[in-house]
Amino acid sequence: xxxxxxxxxxxxxxxxxxxxxxxxxxxxxxxxxxxxxxxxxxxxxxxxxxxxxxxxxxxxxxxxxxxxxxxxxxxxxxxxxxxxxxxxxxxxxxxxxxxxxxxxxxxxxxxxxxxxxxxxxxxxxxxxxxxxxxxxxxxxxxxxxxxxxxxxxxxxxxxxxxxxxxxxxxxxxxxxxxxxxxxxxxxxxxxxxxxxxxxxxxxxxxxxxxxxxxxxxxxxx
Ligand code: BEZ
Numbered sequence: 001x002x003x004x005x006x007x008x009x010x011x012x013x014x015x016x017x018x019x020x021x022x023x024x025x026x027x028x029x030x031x032x033x034x035x036x037x038x039x040x041x042x043x044x045x046x047x048x049x050x051x052x053x054x055x056x057x058x059x060x061x062x063x064x065x066x067x068x069x070x071x072x073x074x075x076x077x078x079x080x081x082x083x084x085x086x087x088x089x090x091x092x093x094x095x096x097x098x099x100x101x102x103x104x105x106x107x108x109x110x111x112x113x114x115x116x117x118x119x120x121x122x123x124x125x126x127x128x129x130x131x132x133x134x135x136x137x138x139x140x141x142x143x144x145x146x147x148x149x150x151x152x153x154x155x156x157x158x159x160x161x162x163x164x165x166x167x168x169x170x171x172x173x174x175x176x177x178x179x180x181x182x183x184x185x186x187x188x189x190x191x192x193x194x195x196x197x198x199x200x201x202x203x204x205x206x207x208x209x210x211x212x213x214x215x216x217x218x219x220x221x
Pocket of ligand 1: 038039042043044045046116124146147
């Protein structure tokens with residue numbers, strides 16, 4: 001059964017390239033991202049893990065703990081890290097990679113890709129991204145097939161949006177990027193919004209006359 005938004009993160013203990021990790025203890029009141037990969041020593045995965053290694057300062061700046069998963073053993077992961085860092089020289093794979101050779105976690109999280117299988121005919125893990133909040137609840141999930149690499153600029157962008165919503169009661173509009181105007185969430189009255197946003201907000205007039213499109217400068221800059 002796939003995880004749903006708002007679900008508590010499954011509690012599990014896993015072998016990783018940095019020793020045994022208890023996921024709930026690892027999260028420990030922080031934001032966390034768990035992202036999965038089909039297989040070690042495969043081309044798209046190598047580019048993705050390098051991109052995450054390069055972006056580690058960005059995840060750290062946002063207070064996000066990073067954890068990867070791939071369907072191979074720890075020895076294989078450790079050998080593969082050398083290739084990843086060679087292919088993306090700016091990257092350091094300083095985050096742990098879970099070993100999930102029997103797909104136990106992939107099944108638990110509902111992230112198998114039936115179209116891609118290993119030599120033994122076992123489905124590979126798809127490219128899933130799970131972002132958990134400090135309350136250990138799922139705030140965002142995305143699921144790509146094994147053949148499509150993710151955009152980790154987009155992953156950082158959605159983390160910025162999630163954190164703005166959690167901390168400042170704003171939503172982010174289509175194609176929003178950090179620094180752009182945000183939107184007052186529909187559940188906030190005009191009075192509450194006036195008190196909450198010292199920089200003010202503007203209400204956009206629309207034919208219906210309903211005052212639901214309210215823009216405000218990004219609150220945390
Ligand atoms: C890759 O990472 O390149 C890949 C892995 C599994 C299936 C297809 C592509």
